[in-house]
Every structure is written in structure tokens, then in C-alpha cells.
Amino acid sequence: MNTIVKDVDPLCVDKDIIREAASIILSGGLVAFPTETVYGLGASCDIESAVRDIYAVKCRPTDNPLILHIADASDFFKLTVNTAGYVPLLIEAFCPGPLTLVAKSARKYACGSAGLDTIAIRMPNHPVALELIKQAGAMFAPSANISGGISPTTAAHVLNDLKDRVHCVLNGGACAVGIESTVADVTGDVPRILRPGAVTANDIASVVGACDAFVEPIANNNPFSGGIKYTRYAPKANMRVVTGHPLAAAQAIIRLAHGKNAGVLATAQTMNLYPNSMIVINLGDRDRPEKISANLYKSLRELDAKVDYIFAEGIDEASGGAVMDRLLKAARGSAMPAEEF
């Protein structure tokens, strides 16, 4: 199959281009499209063969459920039942946006929800995604990458992974948030974070009074809590996170990287500590976690194409820990305090 690539300006969405993409979706094809978090790989939730193709193209285990993407927040209430009283407040505050809500499903899906009685739903805050969903209807859409790898934040990343395996890629430029949405379970009395993201437990608690923070589940205990059963976000390079004070982390990384074909994910605060001979990417200012998350995946991909070892400084975030979560997952849990070197 030849992948069609169409450029779409998010500030002035060409509805004719989206009509072409929507007709591909409605005839059972797959379209990759930009959202504010990462690029998604969309299929109509009503075409079972298309949803199966998502799993096949991504090599994704079929017991890992997908997020249903909607373009109208009120659809959430049509697609779910027994919603908790606080849910309308969350929808009012964060939809559209980088928050996925897991609730009891009002219907069964032949494929996509992994046989669960819950459904994960999100309304993306991106004009291209919203226009596509408006025209094609609700879509299942995981991140548009090979399963277990790094999520794509540009159309070039999508093509790198899925060229000639999807019918169409809508190129709407780089994703502003840069990491996947927060996933929150809203089936209980208090919302509970299953996957940390740009919307934090504190953000949710400030709207509904309380929110259970993300707790890394014990592997294989509950496969559906944010996909922890599977290796995620991982580069091919051998990666390690060095925690502790940033200056100590930088010094430890310089020693660890010595003599290796290595690259470093550093921050504005530590860039100058590294010798010019080293391959070092500045993720941004530690006080601007939203900048760091916007740069994270493209930087990981860039290093992964060049080096055998990646060292990352730990990022302590007051704001929910989403970047550190992704760094640790990319390193397959390999983290060490700087003081130990």
C-alpha cells in the first residue's frame, strides 16, 4: 500500500482534505492524524476489520484496549453508563484536552476494548483531529507507532514507523504536549490516575475535590492500568536514568558515558557541564516541564538513531511526574542515584 501524506494547516483546516481522509476511515482504512499529545492511528470504531488492522499494523497485543476519540464532549454520556457525579465537572474543565476518562461502557465493541466492560474516551484538543472525527465519527486511535516503541510527535515519526502500512497520514506539524494523555479511571467515588500526563492528579483534585495519584502497578498484576504489562516508550539503545541533584547526575553521566557511543538527555540547567565532544540534547528548562515533555520523544528518537547508550538526568517534577514516568519506561526501569557513582 502507498501511504498518502497530506499537509493540513491546524490554523486553517482544509475541510476537503479532511473529507478525503474521512472517506478512507469510513471505507475501513487507517489514517494517522495529529492530536495535541501525540499522533494517533485512527479507525472507525464501527468497522471491526479496521480496528483489527490497527492491532496488526502496530504489532499491538490484542488484550491492550484502545482509546475512543470523540469530537463532542456530550457524546461521553451517550457512550457510558452509571457515570459518577463528578464526571461532568471533569469534562467541563478538561475536554477537549489531554485527559482520557475510563468509565463503564454503554455498548459492546467487537474489537478495540479488549472485551472489558469499561471504555477509555478522549476528546483531543486539536482542530485537525476534531474535524476528522466530526466527519468520520468516533474513532479508536492508539499512538501511531510500532507497539512498545516511542510515540510519534511529528508526521515524519509516523512515516518512519508505519510508511506503506497505513492509508493516509495527515501532517499537522509537531504535537504541542508531546506525551500521551493522562488516563483517569472515573468508575469509582474518587478519580484515579492510571497513566500520568499533562493533566495532573492535583489539577483534577482542584476541580472535583480529590484524586488518587498514579501508583506504578506491580507488573502483570493488572494489565490494563495504563498498559504497564508491556514494554513501552522504549528506544533500541541501552538507556539509563541517573537521579539525584542535577549537577551530580551530570557528573555521573560524564563518567558513565566515557568511552561509549553515548548520547545524553540534559536540561538547560546542566548543558554547560558537558564537554563539547559529547552528544548532548537540551530538553529545556527544569522549571518548564511542559517544554521538556514537548521535546522528549523527538529527542529520544534523535539519539536512538545515533548512539548505542542513552543517559538521561532524572526530572523531578512537582507537577505530576509524567516526564519521569516516560523516562523510566524508556529506560525499562533502569535508574540509579548519582551518588552511587
Ligand code: TXA
Ligand atoms: O494521548 C493519547 O492518549 C494518545 C492520542 C493518540 O490520543 N493515544 C494513546 O493511545 O496514547 P495508546 O493506545 O497508546 O494508549 C492508551 C492507553 C493504554 O495504556 C491502554 O492500556 C489504556 O489507555 N486503556 C485503554 N482502555 C482502557 C480501559 N478500558 N481501562 C484502562 N486502561 C485503558
Ligand code: MG
Ligand atoms: Mg501508545
